[in-house]
Amino acid sequence: MKAIINFFKRLFKSAEYELTIHHLGEVKKYHVIKVYTLNMNTASFKTINKEKHLLKSSDKMSWELRKINSEVKS
Structure with a gap:
C-alpha cells in the first residue's frame, strides 16, 4: 500500500530545476520550479520560494538548466 501511495x-x-546563469563574468544559481522564458537576453522564472524573477540584458548571457532528482523517500 505504501508503494502505491509513493x-x-x-x-x-x-x-524542480537548478538554473545557472553566466553573465558578465558572474555566475548565479537559482532553485527553480517554473520557467517562463530562457534565451540569450532574457530569463524569466519562479523560484522555489515563489519569487518571480525577470532578468534582462543587452549583452548575451548563457545558462544551464538541470533537472533535480525529485525522488520521494519512504
Missing part, C-alpha cells in the same frame, strides 16, 4: 506522490510532484 508512486502517486512521485507522479504528481512538480519538477
Whole structure:
C-alpha cells in the first residue's frame, strides 16, 4: 500500500530545476520550479520560494538548466 501511495506522490510532484546563469563574468544559481522564458537576453522564472524573477540584458548571457532528482523517500 505504501508503494502505491509513493508512486502517486512521485507522479504528481512538480519538477524542480537548478538554473545557472553566466553573465558578465558572474555566475548565479537559482532553485527553480517554473520557467517562463530562457534565451540569450532574457530569463524569466519562479523560484522555489515563489519569487518571480525577470532578468534582462543587452549583452548575451548563457545558462544551464538541470533537472533535480525529485525522488520521494519512504
